[in-house]
Structures are given as structure tokens and as C-alpha cells.
Amino acid sequence: MQIQEKAHRILQHPVCDNCLGRQFAQLLSGLTNSERGGLLRTLVAMSVDREHYDGDIDINNFHSFRFHKLESKSKLEKKKCVICEDTFENLDRLVDKVAKAGKKYEFSTFLVGTKLSFELISREENLWERVGIDYCEPLKAELNRELGKLVEKKTKAKYHSRPDINFLVNIPEGSVDIQINPIFIYGEYQKLVRGIPQTRWPSKKYKTSIEEIMAVPFMKATLGASHKLHGLGREDIDARCLGWRPFVLEILSPRKRELNLKALAKKVGKGIRIRNLKLSNIEEVRRIKEERADKTYRAIVICENVSRKDLDKLKTLVGEIKQKTPERVVHRRADKFRHRKLKSLKTKYISGKKFSIEVKCEAGLYVKELVSGDNGRTTPSVSSILQQSCICKELDVTAIHNAKMKK
Numbered sequence: 001m002q003i004q005e006k007a008h009r010i011l012q013h014p015v016c017d018n019c020l021g022r023q024f025a026q027l028l029s030g031l032t033n034s035e036r037g038g039l040l041r042t043l044v045a046m047s048v049d050r051e052h053y054d055g056d057i058d059i060n061n062f063h064s065f066r067f068h069k070l071e072s073k074s075k076l077e078k079k080k081c082v083i084c085e086d087t088f089e090n091l092d093r094l095v096d097k098v099a100k101a102g103k104k105y106e107f108s109t110f111l112v113g114t115k116l117s118f119e120l121i122s123r124e125e126n127l128w129e130r131v132g133i134d135y136c137e138p139l140k141a142e143l144n145r146e147l148g149k150l151v152e153k154k155t156k157a158k159y160h161s162r163p164d165i166n167f168l169v170n171i172p173e174g175s176v177d178i179q180i181n182p183i184f185i186y187g188e189y190q191k192l193v194r195g196i197p198q199t200r201w202p203s204k205k206y207k208t209s210i211e212e213i214m215a216v217p218f219m220k221a222t223l224g225a226s227h228k229l230h231g232l233g234r235e236d237i238d239a240r241c242l243g244w245r246p247f248v249l250e251i252l253s254p255r256k257r258e259l260n261l262k263a264l265a266k267k268v269g270k271g272i273r274i275r276n277l278k279l280s281n282i283e284e285v286r287r288i289k290e291e292r293a294d295k296t297y298r299a300i301v302i303c304e305n306v307s308r309k310d311l312d313k314l315k316t317l318v319g320e321i322k323q324k325t326p327e328r329v330v331h332r333r334a335d336k337f338r339h340r341k342l343k344s345l346k347t348k349y350i351s352g353k354k355f356s357i358e359v360k361c362e363a364g365l366y367v368k369e370l371v372s373g374d375n376g377r378t379t380p381s382v383s384s385i386l387q388q389s390c391i392c393k394e395l396d397v398t399a400i401h402n403a404k405m406k407k
């Protein structure tokens, strides 16, 4: 079918410039569908058989259907587009609603999508059946784009595939739904006190957590709805973390996004320190969750009786440690058997019943059980080498060797 003939056929019914031009969207770039439709309308109007027409052909109100019906000029009032029902003429009203829906929130990027009625989609499909889909663009694609341009103008925010905010415009209902995307903040923390879990504890056993202490200034600054902490591993509740542990703090539904991260870092409450903050993303959360970093721990060990010389024997622990899931956590984790490398070990004699060890080991090695032996579930152990009962009195993470995370 020739282009002109096709346009003529589409114009058998009242169709707006957008809907006309969209059927030829792939033919010529650099024009909007509306401009393209206007040109085609002119072309068809100029080529109609004037003999059958009883008056001027008014391009602003031309469609050949009316012409063939020989309607009188007075009846040529503008009719609704049979495809979109003049949706494109009413975009400004929708854009106002979008702006209103987003008013409470700070955003510099957005995405806009549309929900169309079943009738609208079928009317477009019926047209395609009549005239073909050779050069067309779907209605939804044009609507999203045109709305996007108008929202950019109205809000000064940028259309972006990874936006701060998503607008979903329900065309038949004329309503707007929003989805606020979270803010992700990367950083590194130190935990300088014992007895705090990393994340919120389900029962009331622990009043607070690293997450809750850390989130306070960020929740205040962002007016977010809630928060989540994603840590690169975690230390035991009673262990300190003196090494800097990478994390991503996620703030859900933030209303403010312009943050002074350096100032916020200083406002974190006692016991927790954070540094190297930067805005981050969900990919970094995944990286942090997957990263298996080596760690260095320092443990204070209480034993029955040792000499400085006994402690030298512990050097033989360097190598592979076989470990079953510790008794203390087996009720909530799978009972697995694992091999973990102990990469280096240093000892320091304190008294006949007390010494410290510093071990560098692979992620996933349970250090308290490395000391105690966990009733034979960890071998070899400090206890098995010294042939006496040993317990880990205090534990600190002193370094997290996250090579991949280093920038």
C-alpha cells in the first residue's frame, strides 16, 4: 500500500495527528508523530477529489470520512480521535497530576509509564489490522515519551532509565501512582562496643543494633520510611569490629536526596564509626553480599595452664581447618561440614591461664570454635593442640581484607 493511500484509509475516521503520524513513525526521523501526522493530513487533503466536496477543505479539521459523507460545513465540528479519544490533547492535565503526586519527594531523575485500557489497546490493534503495521510505533511508546518530555519541562528532573522516582499514569482512570526508589549509601563501619547485633533483632533481646544506630541521622536527613543494612559479612554480637567493614545502607522511600554525607557520618551515635561514604546502588549490595573476604581476628583465650613454649605449638594450626556448623548456631543454620584455610597465626603470652592469638583466615571460619574445638566439631583447634580446655573470652575483628572492594 502506498503511504498516501494508507494515510487516506486511516483518515476514513476521525484520527488525531499523533495517531496518524504514529502509523508512519519509522519512515522519517526528526519529526514528532504529531508533526508527521499533520503533514500527511495536508497531503491527503490536497489530493482529494474536490468535485465531491461542497466547500473549503479546512486542514485543521480534515478527515476524508466527513468529506465523503458530504456533510455540510457547519457539521464539521471537531470529533474525538477514534483511536486515542484525544488522550494526547489532555496530556497537560495528566502532567499536572504527575507533578502533584511527586511533590512531596525530592528527585532529579524519573521514569514515566502508562497503563492503557483494554479498549484503547484493541482500537489500536483494529487499526493495525486494517492498515498494517509496517512503519508503526505502539501507542504506549509514544505516550510514555511525550509524557516524559512534558514531565521534564514541568519538574526540571531528567528522564532516566534508573530513576529516583517512577510514575505510573493510569490513562483510563486519569490517576497517577508513584514508586520511590531507595537511596543506597556505601560506607565502612567500625563497631567499638560489644553486645550489639548488626541488624535489628527479631525479639526484644537486644535494644538496638548497628543498623539502627547508624540509620538515625540518615533517616532524619532523608525522611525515609525505613532502612536496611547490607554488610560485608557480620561479626558476632559480642565481638567488636575494629577493622573497617564495608556496608551499604539502604533508605526506603526517601523524601530528601540531597545529602551531606560527610556531615552525616559524624552524627552517627556512640559505639559505631563510619567513613568513606558515597552514593551507591543495588549492584554494590549484591557485590557486598557475594564478597568472601579474608578476615583477621584477635582473640583473648582463657585456658587451664600454658607456658610460652606451649604457645609455639599453635603454629601448626596454619593450614586447613575442618569445621562442622557450631553447636551454638546449628539451630538456625544448616549443619554443614566445611574446610577453611587458616592463613597465619600469631600468639601473645599474657599469663599461665591467658593468652591472645591473632589469626588471618578465610571467610566463614568460626574463630570461637577454632579456639574451643566445639566438642570435636572443629579440628584441629587451639584446645586440641594444647590438650586442654580453652575458651575465647573476647573476640575482635581487626581487619577485613576485601581486595575486590578496594577502589
Ligand SMILES: [Zn+2]
Residues within 6 Å of the ligand: 015, 016, 017, 018, 019, 020, 081, 082, 083, 084, 085, 086, 087, 088
Ligand atoms: Zn489519537
